[in-house]
Amino acid sequence: MMNKDLPRWATAFVMPVLNLLSAMLVTALVIHLLGESPTESLAILVNSAVVNPEGLSYTLFYASTFIFTGLAVSIAMQAGLFNIGAEGQMYVGGLGLTWAMLAFDSSLPAWALIPLGVLGAAVFGALWSFLPGYLQAKRGSHVVVTTIMFNFIASQLMNFLIVKYMIPAGEQNPASRAFAAAAEMPRLNQWFPVLGETPFNISFFLAIIALVIYGVVVSRSAWGFKLRATGLNQHAAHYAGIRISKMIIIVMLISGALAGLGAVNSIMGSTHYLSLNFVGGAGFIGIAIALMGRQHPVGIFLSAVLFGALTQGGFDLSLEKQNIPPETVILIQGLIILFCGAMENLYAPAIAKVLNLRK
Amino acid sequence: MQPAVEFRGISKHFGAVKANTDVSFTIAKGSIHGLVGENGAGKSTLMSILYGYYRADGGDILLDGQARRIHNSQEAIALGIGMVHQHFMLVENMTVLDNVMLGSEGGFKLNKNRARVERELRDICVRYRLDVDPLATIHDLSVGAQQRVEILKQIYRSANILILDEPTAVLTAQETESLFEILRLFKEQGKTIILITHKLQEILDITDTVTVMRAGRVIGAVPTAGTTKEDLANMMVGRPIENNLPRAPYNPGAPVLQVDGLQLLDDQGVKLLADIGFTLRAGEIVAVAGVSGNGQSELMEILSGMRLPSSGKLAFLGKPLPFEGRSDADGLPRTFRELGIGHVPEDRLRDGVIKAFSVMHNTIFGYQDKLKNRWGLLNFKAIAARCAELMKNFDVRPNNHDLRIGLLSGGNQQKVVIAREVLAQPKLMLVGQPTRGVDIGTIESIHTQLLKLRDEGVAILLVSVELEEVRALADRILVMCGGRITGELKIEEFDTTRIGLLMGGMHKS
């Protein structure tokens, strides 16, 4: 609204940078108060998250998961649905993947196992979002409420299944057994040794493909057109003959499938077993990413990388700076979401003024 | 005598758009002052400035000779200015009483005042012969009744200067007449009234003076007594307006739509439509006249597939419309559209367009599946070309298909919707309130398009509360009241009084 009059370079580049700087400034203040040097901390953060190739590949590894959860939330948002359930959908997606792997990893080769795992994750993620979608479409039950409920239920269900059926005998760790090597997502360091010994794997390309498909489908396809119309104006969508309840159910299925796919990177790409609470908040970060990235593929990608970098860099930061607890990263995440996501127009009036002065 | 309101050099721009440029004129106390102009001429903006809604870039407003800066609506209300907005400013899920009290509650506790205000409102309703139940909830009220609530609000606040922005756009002739009764009463009481309308007859009927605006400027201010519709139209549009549009002789073809025994019950079992039966033939325009809220909307919804009927036979080109075996209408409008039924919805902003989409996107809305390639992708190049042609043919202004349609004036939005539906070459066209809130120049062009469609052999069902419009377009007229068809006339039999009686429920006799 306000920034309509601003040139594109200002809204697309200058403002986000200023906002990011503001978030960093507040962070610097906190770090200073904690008794550490903000500049050194920043250097560590940047070095560990992007400059160092191994760090960068960790950043991109985390980003791969975030892209999927970000996409999951975004596509539902396009239809006007606020899917808070990516967390649970990814968790259950992990279950589908794991069942497929446990059943077949001794009998099938890698080229069959990996697609099977991907499929298992997507199908189970979709299944977990089906009921909230169905209830929204047919019964009008608010999807925000049902998905929150389904997150809780997923957590309880998974706890039950893992503890009761999956822990190998004699093991303590509430996790399934590790899969056979054939069920591991190929890691990129096989081809690029410079990436170091990291779990960065081809799921990243899967994520990129998903982003591209998302972008094309949403903004260029007839179905995406109907999807957005449904999200913007349900009355008009009905007038246009769009089957709204079907649309809601389908988009929730896709959303759940995308969230489920997040598990592929986390499990098949890294741990190779299903463990309790392995999602670790990636679904909620997906909400932040979708909102900050404006549900635009490029925005989702950049936000996911930013959050990946924070996860990676922040971890090294707390390792090197004993006064900075790992929880500081959570604070920084919050500040970035606040400044870059919620107060995006903070500097628009100032920039407009500066531009006007020059005229 | 001291003028009640004086505008002196008011200017206002929105970005590059100059909504008002150096607007100056005076409004005499105790007069009814008309304000006319094309869509987007700047009428609403000027009134919004007077009401403190917008701040002018320059110029002064004088009230009773005193220069006033009005910063917000609160101050305007305090100065005795009241405004009935183009779009009703009512909270839908509240009662009339609460809506009236909002902003002038008279104390922190509502209950105590509620009783008092309710009494006062009932009193006002009697005095001004307003038919409103203070305890009714707004969303249960007809548009006309909502309009009366707006008036009631102003009377309750004893506004001395009353601004009415297109109050009659949604009213029937009778409702308009009773509104005017009230306005005359106001005038007698010495109140000043500013009336914006696109219906020039109303200007002639009730105003004392009229100001004409074009492109943000005042073109002229004349005493009503010395002017004619033609003069005004000329000033507004800059060219004469044709009243009797050319049309081919009435020569209906085969039946396109046959409706028999159509019924619609709501959740509580109340009959919204009863015993509707008629036949619509190719190449004719059948108008459904009636006070709004008498089942016309429901009829249109059923015929367009947006809603399921409770019972009845509906045949389109001899085949039954596919209502059978459905539990809801989800997706049905698409089937209807594919059969060849076009639909220009009554409420264009709610149903007809996606405000946040560009004009181009809106021109394929509902037809998107016809414009995709085998990958399911839309071919935007072809769509843009199609859109450009359509915008040219229907003279959509501004001619920029990337603009969000929400930024177009209502009239131009309407042209886009009609163009879109026409382009699909329907055999039956359902048209609801095509010219509501649209200026006379645009009305002319919309009417021309509809008549052209008829001449090409399309069957058109027109719902309109404007008898003028019905007379200009219809070949036959159905009158509806209380969910029933109370009468049918040929256009030659057009008779305002008779139609009025039928609209009021006087059965066929």
Add this chain to the structure above:
Amino acid sequence: MTFDDLHIGSILVSTVRNAPVLIFAGMAGLFAERSGVIDIGLEGKILASAFVSAAVAFTTQNPWYGVMAGILVSVLLATLQAYVAITQKGNQLVAGIAINIAMSGLTFVVAQYIFQQGGRTPDLGTARLFDVVLPGSAAVENIPFIGWLYAHLIGGHSVLVYLAFGLVPLVHWVIYHSRFGLRLRACGENPHAADAAGVSVERQRYFAMIIAGVLCSFSGAYLAIVQSGFFLRDMSAGAGYLALTAMVFGNWRPLHTFLGCLMFGFFGAVQIQIEGVELPVVGRLPGALIQMVPYVLTVIVLAGLMAKSVAPKALGTPFVKSR
């Protein structure tokens, strides 16, 4: 243990004790959302006020100072949210989520910095709000039912519990029967109408957010000062989201929201009691499945009620003067 051993009395008392966290936050959300501002940041405000009230109560050894400090911080956060939502016209969901995430980090970091106990405050000891013993409780204690009813269900709770339950009719009255409430609802439904009627939408919304901040702080104070006696990182454990759920469930109406809060409290209490109990038909359910009970029941109730959502129409949209 069998099904018959379920202690209905204990379940009811537990419901009464569990509900205030949700009631305060639910009513807070109600004010915010009825004014048109989405408040998904309840969680963050609860957590921040829990920390601050515990920290201040400990330092001053006076729980009331703690409560007041909690109010202050929660109001500050609410004002920040209001600034983003109303003045900046930013995305309200993003603002709320940002606050939740930032507070989860900040409370830990600050608690750790000050107290060095792993994001925990020291035990409040006597600096807590103690339970109200109704006069004559001891006398009636031994009368069956009446004694329990008077001394344990009605009496025997913290002041904040009474405040929470007392708040509900008050909120109902304010929202439906006061000038403030009328304007509040108008701003949430149709801010343009409110504006045209001379009501300042921005001021009204700021005001609503501040009230939300105050109410929300009681949730935090209740958690820290009444229920736990210290602050622990992330101790809000989803209460804010649950309160929001109760509010949506209650269709943004105070009494229904209250019922939603009670329902969560009740199901939670039932779930505690049936863990490990031999149930009819299904037998003994594993703990993890029992934990599902409140959530599954909520979904069932929601699906059964055909809850047509009646969210305030202008919810989530910043008020911009042009149409």
Add this chain to the structure above:
Amino acid sequence: ADPKLGIVYDAGGKFDKSFNQSAFEGATRFKKETNINFIEVQASSDTQAEQVLRGLARKNLDLIASIGFAQQAAVQKVAKEFPKVRFVLIDGVAQGANVNSITFKEEEGSYLVGVAAAMASKSKKLGFIGGVDIPLIRTFACGYAQGAKAVNPKVEVTSNMVGTTSDSWNNPAKGGELARSQFDRGVDVVFAVAGGSGLGTLQTAKEKGKLAIGVDSNQNHLYPGSILTSMVKRVDNAVYDSFMQMKNGTWKAGVTAKGLKEGGVDWALDENNRKLITPDIEKRVMGARKDIIDGKVKVIDIRSGAACPV
């Protein structure tokens, strides 16, 4: 030269009021006594565990202590990559010539506090509150029940878990609520194995004048007079000893299960609970302790796959 030492906590963090914290205390004690520093890191996910371990191993540390079963897979993997670095895994078993896996016989310590609880209880109704339903917590619960039933087979044990998410370890309100509910049903001694949530349980026991049993570290001092005893699990000793052995050059790889005999678990008796532990109770508990050490009583470990016998 001084050994280079490291410690990696799991997602609970070093202040989890549980085994991480205990490990931290052991390492701190070592540092105080020897002035040898150690590096500490928290791994918030299984993926990070591997990253951290590898990062530390690359720094050529001599010994890395990995706390918590969640790091099992990571230790196993990284230990293979860095045969020169030595690893101590707490609460889990990993293979490797450079790994010492230390587990604890929580069931034995829990048995003892179960005995104490059953004797101290008047209602003969005992409570157990766990954080999350996982094998480790069940082991505590089952050992506790075995001890209690050994005293009196009629004793009932009511068991509740706080939840299933990671929040469940940080939810004192729920920990307290579970305790209240158990007290309402006649329970008068409750054993809390729920990290931070357990603090709520202890607190509530104090308020309600009931007895509670602490866990992991000696929590008797928190509410003297209401904490019957604590089931201590000497992760601190395990870490301390490992560091010490490293310093003295006596460190050995292997798998150790530390029970009562090895000083890995025990009950806590000190001035804070002296008054609560009657001579009778003390005698009975010490008897059971001796029986277990002597092998006369075998406490079932459900992690071996056996069902809980009670």
